[in-house]
Amino acid sequence: MGQLVDGQWQDVWYDTKSTGGAFVRTTTKFRNWITPDGAPGRTGEGGYAAEAGRYHLYVSLACPWAHRTLIYRALKGLDDLITVSVVHPHMLSDGWTFDSSFPGATGDTLFGLPFMRDIYTKADPHISGRVTVPVLWDKKTDTIVSNESAEIIRMLNTAFNGLTGNTDDYAPADLLPQIDALNARIYDEVNNGVYKAGFATSQAAYDKAVYPLFDALDWIEGILAENRYLTGPRLTEADWRLFTTIIRFDAVYHTHFKCNRARIVDYPNLNGWLRELYQVPGVAGTVNLDHITQHYYYSHDTINPSRVVPLGPIPDFDQHHGRDHLPKA
Numbered sequence: 562m563g564q565l566v567d568g569q570w571q572d573v574w575y576d577t578k579s580t581g582g583a584f585v586r587t588t589t590k591f592r593n594w595i596t597p598d599g600a601p602g603r604t605g606e607g608g609y610a611a612e613a614g615r616y617h618l619y620v621s622l623a624c625p626w627a628h629r630t631l632i633y634r635a636l637k638g639l640d641d642l643i644t645v646s647v648v649h650p651h652m653l654s655d656g657w658t659f660d661s662s663f664p665g666a667t668g669d670t671l672f673g674l675p676f677m678r679d680i681y682t683k684a685d686p687h688i689s690g691r692v693t694v695p696v697l698w699d700k701k702t703d704t705i706v707s708n709e710s711a712e713i714i715r716m717l718n719t720a721f722n723g724l725t726g727n728t729d730d731y732a733p734a735d736l737l738p739q740i741d742a743l744n745a746r747i748y749d750e751v752n753n754g755v756y757k758a759g760f761a762t763s764q765a766a767y768d769k770a771v772y773p774l775f776d777a778l779d780w781i782e783g784i785l786a787e788n789r790y791l792t793g794p795r796l797t798e799a800d801w802r803l804f805t806t807i808i809r810f811d812a813v814y815h816t817h818f819k820c821n822r823a824r825i826v827d828y829p830n831l832n833g834w835l836r837e838l839y840q841v842p843g844v845a846g847t848v849n850l851d852h853i854t855q856h857y858y859y860s861h862d863t864i865n866p867s868r869v870v871p872l873g874p875i876p877d878f879d880q881h882h883g884r885d886h887l888p889k890a
């Protein structure tokens with residue numbers, strides 16, 4: 562685990578000393594958008610037109626942020642248009658690596674490079690910052706288009722529609738204000754909340770994350786008692802962004818990140834919703850619990866120095882979801 566400073570790798574763990582024991586996530590650097598015609602997107606530069614075979618995703622199957630992009634690739638029929646490399650689940654002193662000795666890890670299928678950091682320095686030899694996944698790579702200009710999952714899924718939602726004919730819309734304009742509002746709270750208290758609880762090195766920082774996390778899960782359980790999905794009868798981006806955290810919760814966050822006031826199986830509505838989303842065609846194939854458990858329990862030396870990976874739980878995401886009584890669009 563480390564980061565790049567002016568293109569050089571430095572092996573250092575997150576600094577929580579300067580923040581009173583709190584984990585503070587850094588912002589991402591590459592913020593360009595693929596658009597149907599290459600016009601600039603909301604941020605960054607233009608020049609990234611949607612084309613079959615032009616783009617590549619670097620992901621970890623363990624990472625909830627990268628997982629979002631794989632789900633959209635599956636849902637939007639992009640499997641044949643966007644290629645993928647999968648890193649090894651263990652993230653140790655070299656950061657993410659392209660060691661392909663673990664089942665499902667592919668190595669760097671574009672360049673055969675050894676480390677994920679090599680992809681970042683290929684894009685910018687003097688780059689400073691963390692080496693994170695996902696990365697959306699442009700094979701034409703040999704650079705990183707974006708390493709911000711929230712924006713990658715927004716582009717995949719529409720940019721390739723003209724090529725695939727798939728017009729499924731997970732961020733419809735009329736629901737966008739509602740989706741953005743849900744995302745804002747869920748990002749802070751749930752998606753990032755589990756990390757803030759897990760990486761906290763003071764009781765105060767842990768408490769500050771873990772109480773809002775469970776308040777948010779109670780709030781979500783209430784929404785899902787009355788609604789098929791977070792915004793009502795339509796399955797949207799807000800659901801997919803929550804899904805990648807919830808599917809990891811009982812296996813990892815509950816134990817490893819000390820988020821243990823309750824498990825997801827203790828919330829009937831959230832648990833049914835989780836199963837329904839897992840059972841959406843294409844989604845189960847993006848979920849790899851071996852990568853997930855191996856990554857967290859093995860990579861975080863400060864939390865689990867023995868690297869012992871616990872046995873359970875063994876979830877049954879294929880069981881009937883029991884959500885048919887709630888209307889669906």
Ligand SMILES: N[C@@H](CCC(=O)N[C@@H](CS)C(=O)NCC(=O)O)C(=O)O
Binds near residue numbers: 624627693
């Ligand atoms: N803002 C980024 C965050 C991605 C992220 O934090 N990924 C983690 C893996 S779950 C990572 O690569 N961490 C490596 C590091 O922080 O050094 C996104 O959502 O795309």
